């Protein structure tokens with residue numbers, strides 16, 4: 001089955017740095033050779049907020065993002081600063097719905113200040129790019145990869161994210177061109 005997507009749509013959820021968002025979108029566009037758009041920001045939906053945990057439920061955010069799709073051929077990536085969780089994990093950096101072709105990614109645990117360290121914008125950008133690429137790759141039809149240098153490598157810990165590369169490995173690259 002061809003899963004060809006015509007466009008990547010990036011959606012800031014709540015307050016997100018626009019300069020970083022632009023740069024991220026341009027990089028993802030180039031990596032997957034796909035046109036992109038940045039939508040005007042969406043307010044963080046109250047119904048996704050768990051007041052006790054002070055986290056956002058990724059499943060609800062993914063449902064909201066799906067509603068923004070103008071066509072089935074769009075892939076949507078939502079970005080927020082707040083922490084995420086889902087039904088199986090107490091926290092997640094990002095989450096995807098591969099049927100809806102939507103992903104959501106959070107800066108919260110990617111930021112150095114979460115670990116009590118001085119902020120490092122360059123490092124944070126690399127991390128958000130790699131993790132966004134992993135999720136966007138999934139909704140564009142790629143699987144997670146066993147190559148620890150590949151951007152599609154399974155990574156949830158910052159160490160793995162920092163170790164892996166920003167590009168698709170040869171195998172993922174070939175797969176991607178085949179399924180596009």
Ligand SMILES: [Zn+2]
Nearest residue numbers: 145150169172
């Ligand atoms: Zn790979």
